[in-house]
Amino acid sequence: MAMLRYVTGWFAPQAAGPGVRPSDGREILNRPGARAWTVGHEVQEAVLDAAPDDTTLVAAGHCLAGPAERRAALAAARSGDLRHAVRLPGSFLTLLWSGGALRIAGDRAGIVPVYWCQRDGVTWWSTAAAPLAALIGTTPAVPVLLADLTLFGVDTQLDHARYEGVHRVPPGHALLLRPGITPRTEVLPQPGPFSFDQGARRLRDALTTAVGRRAQAYERVSADLSGGMDSSTVTCLAARLRPVVAVTYTDAHLAEDDDLIYASRTAADVPGITHTVIDARRHKANQFDGLEDPAALPVTDSPSLALGQLAVKAAQLAPAVAHATQAHLTGRGGDNVLTTEHSFCVDQFQAGRRWAALRGAASYARAERVAPWRVWWQLGRSAVTSYPRALDGLARTIAGPRPLAVQRAARWENLAWCGISPAAGRRMADRCRPPRRRGPRAPPGPGRRRACDSGGPARPAQPGVHGGQPRRLRRHRPPALGRAHPRTVPGHVGRLRLLGRPQLRPDP
Numbered sequence: 001m002a003m004l005r006y007v008t009g010w011f012a013p014q015a016a017g018p019g020v021r022p023s024d025g026r027e028i029l030n031r032p033g034a035r036a037w038t039v040g041h042e043v044q045e046a047v048l049d050a051a052p053d054d055t056t057l058v059a060a061g062h063c064l065a066g067p068a069e070r071r072a073a074l075a076a077a078r079s080g081d082l083r084h085a086v087r088l089p090g091s092f093l094t095l096l097w098s099g100g101a102l103r104i105a106g107d108r109a110g111i112v113p114v115y116w117c118q119r120d121g122v123t124w125w126s127t128a129a130a131p132l133a134a135l136i137g138t139t140p141a142v143p144v145l146l147a148d149l150t151l152f153g154v155d156t157q158l159d160h161a162r163y164e165g166v167h168r169v170p171p172g173h174a175l176l177l178r179p180g181i182t183p184r185t186e187v188l189p190q191p192g193p194f195s196f197d198q199g200a201r202r203l204r205d206a207l208t209t210a211v212g213r214r215a216q217a218y219e220r221v222s223a224d225l226s227g228g229m230d231s232s233t234v235t236c237l238a239a240r241l242r243p244v245v246a247v248t249y250t251d252a253h254l255a256e257d258d259d260l261i262y263a264s265r266t267a268a269d270v271p272g273i274t275h276t277v278i279d280a281r282r283h284k285a286n287q288f289d290g291l292e293d294p295a296a297l298p299v300t301d302s303p304s305l306a307l308g309q310l311a312v313k314a315a316q317l318a319p320a321v322a323h324a325t326q327a328h329l330t331g332r333g334g335d336n337v338l339t340t341e342h343s344f345c346v347d348q349f350q351a352g353r354r355w356a357a358l359r360g361a362a363s364y365a366r367a368e369r370v371a372p373w374r375v376w377w378q379l380g381r382s383a384v385t386s387y388p389r390a391l392d393g394l395a396r397t398i399a400g401p402r403p404l405a406v407q408r409a410a411r412w413e414n415l416a417w418c419g420i421s422p423a424a425g426r427r428m429a430d431r432c433r434p435p436r437r438r439g440p441r442a443p444p445g446p447g448r449r450r451a452c453d454s455g456g457p458a459r460p461a462q463p464g465v466h467g468g469q470p471r472r473l474r475r476h477r478p479p480a481l482g483r484a485h486p487r488t489v490p491g492h493v494g495r496l497r498l499l500g501r502p503q504l505r506p507d508p
Contacts (some may be wrong), residue, residue, distance in 0.1 A: 009124070013032070028060060053077045100178070105169075114501070117167065129402045173188060174188055208237060211329065215329075221245075232331075233331070245276065247276050247278060287474040345358075378415045
């Protein structure tokens with residue numbers, strides 16, 4: 001079984017301690033009533049700074065801050081202010097020991113989570129839930145796990161983990177452990193608000209700092225270069241400071257796109273990039289290979305489809321392994337930083353920029369190849385529905401007479417606050433749909449014609465055509481978007497022409 005990478009510890013100020021520790025753990029904190037270890041980390045991945053009054057700040061993971069930055073964060077943390085500590089560059093777990101109390105904080109994005117449980121009067125915490133579940137001998141929380149795999153726009157865990165008896169600290173919060181009180185969470189100070197220009201400059205500085213400091217910290221650096229904006233940005237930023245071995249993966253499906261062309265152009269135009277292309281057709285790398293021995297697979301907190309990519313990743317990372325790389329950079333998660341969610345149209349609409357929102361929704365409809373009126377309808381519905389009411393509606397759908405398994409998510413529902421994920425909706429609908437029964441063929445009627453009439457096979461009439469002649473389409477009125485009048489277009493879905501200003505009524 002591959003070892004899980006995590007940070008863990010316990011807090012027991014009024015007890016002698018549990019007397020156990022994680023296997024292969026390296027101790028990073030030892031204070032009266034509190035211990036902490038890293039598992040699967042290198043020695044340099046945990047840094048500790050202490051003040052004369054025993055206030056201690058520990059960063060476990062990839063902390064990119066320098067000594068001066070950490071000392072300034074420690075000075076602020078002595079008064080209980082974790083704001084500077086959690087904003088240090090990098091991705092890591094923050095531990096603050098001060099006055100006999102322990103504060104534990106992950107990152108605001110939830111990439112470094114925090115879980116906790118209690119056993120025999122001792123509070124255990126960890127960045128992975130599976131070790132805690134094994135410690136207390138619990139089982140998976142099936143409803144939470146199922147909701148995670150099937151829903152979008154819903155924080156299904158809140159303060160609960162995917163295991164019974166294991167709690168989660170929500171992102172943007174810290175776990176406070178203090179003698180004599182029940183473990184509780186506290187909200188961390190949030191940055192902002194910022195104007196658009198200020199936010200753009202902060203994003204630029206944060207991105208260049210994150211990539212630049214990683215490139216400077218290691219002599220041998222490699223990166224994914226898929227040809228997309230995310231990986232290309234990361235690779236080019238790193239190549240300014242250090243030679244980079246860039247790897248582009250392609251296969252029979254990806255070869256039909258232009259990504260390889262863009263990746264090759266980027267590597268040719270930017271100095272310092274050594275480009276390598278891995279073609280799965282030549283390396284015989286297939287998805288879901290290498291899964292014959294479950295005991296050899298990495299341990300994860302929940303089922304992960306990424307396990308099916310192990311053979312592909314082995315071929316993709318072979319050039320980085322041959323280069324003896326010390327840091328491999330990817331553009332994974334870049335869409336969360338460098339692009340905007342489609343639901344920004346809803347924000348525009350609610351802010352009064354209604355025509356801009358309609359134009360953005362129409363652009364999204366063209367990109368997804370769906371009728372604009374469907375996207376406008378969902379835009380209007382989301383604009384007049386609060387998030388709590390959207391959650392209530394989703395709950396009624398799940399508990400209603402129509403089973404969740406036959407709900408089919410649509411592409412225009414990306415503008416909804418929450419719903420059923422498209423992949424889950426399609427998969428469950430296909431599995432739960434009753435088989436079709438073949439009946440006698442219906443005789444030709446309006447909208448159909450015999451094959452002998454035209455010398456070709458019979459086919460249904462096109463939308464908007466009745467018996468070969470144009471007919472008026474049924475009116476569609478997206479909610480709260482004003483009056484809509486369809487224009488009759490032979491053989492095509494009628495377009496919507498919005499008249500008057502949309503009238504919105506907020507939720508009661």
